[in-house]
Amino acid sequence: MPAALILLSAVPVIAGAVRLNELIAGAAVTPENARFFAVPTPVVTHIFCVGVYSVLGAFQFASGFRRRRPGWHRAAGRLLIPCGLVAALTGLWMTLFYPRPAGDGDLLTGFRLVFGTAMVVSILLGLAAIRRRDVTGHRAWMIRGYAIALGAGTQVLTHLSWFLFFGAPGEFARALLMGAGWMINLAVAEWLIRRRPVRSPRTLTGHADDHRRSPGVMAREGRRTRLSS
Structure with a gap:
């Protein structure tokens, strides 16, 4: 499972690295990237935290590794929680305060605000659960938060499927495809949370x-x- 999750997050992580390279190398300013050059701190912080949260978080799903190294699981969690919160909060900030790019309408903005807020709430509820030693609740809320964070990876797949059959999506279709990416991940997360362990x-x-x-x-x-x- 960690390999599959890292693969799912590969495209957004690579896209973030390309964006960082543009900012560091001083690429030409275009209407698409002008907002990032004007205020680079939120997007740089977002890219870094999303990368750490996506890749390091994938290893929290390796049950055998967790059992052999319980100390590593706790240490990684202390890094993942702030990274996840910062990733979600910077995403919300960019949605609210960056100029809206072409192709993003009110519906997509609403989706970003809803799912970004849900990610923050999930991580905080997961933290509260483990502080009261509720391991089951902690696991469930952390899986939900991670699923939302990996929405960007699934959105690549939903957009690719649409593009192959219908061409470039319009504003409304793009919003639905983005929303579908988050919903698919949450559906899989709920299945993982609710499935019962199989006894031999x-x-x-x-x-x-x-x-x-x-x-x-x-x-x-x-x-x-x-x-x-």
């Missing part, structure tokens, strides 16, 4: 047999086993 057939059979057999039968079977050995 051997364990289930053993418990069922023990309940069906009486103590006397189990004692006789034990004596036969000792005599045969």
Whole structure:
């Protein structure tokens, strides 16, 4: 799962790196990037925090690694929580205060505000849950927050599918495709949260047999086993 999550976040991380290179190298100012050159701090902070949150957060889903190194899980969480909050808050700031780019309408702005706020709330609820030692609640809220953060990766897939069949999306279609990316991720997150762990057939059979057999039968079977050995 960590490899799949890193792959999903690869496109937005690469796009962020390209944007940083533009700002550092002093690329030509265009209508598309003028807002970033005018006030670079929010977008630079956003790109850095999203990259750390997406890549490092993927390893929190490696259950075997977490069990072997519980200290690493806690240490990484102390970095992921502020990175996730800063990523969401800078995203909200850019939505509210940067000039709106071409192709972004009121509906998409509303989606960004709703899901950005939901990411902040999810991370804070996850933090509150672990402080009261509610591990199940902590896991659920952190998965939801991470799912929202990876919306940019899924939005690449929703846009690509639309482009292959219908061409470039208009303002309304673009907003729906962006919203679909967040909703798909949240649907998968809820499935992960609510699914029950599968117990092995051997364990289930053993418990069922023990309940069906009486103590006397189990004692006789034990004596036969000792005599045969």
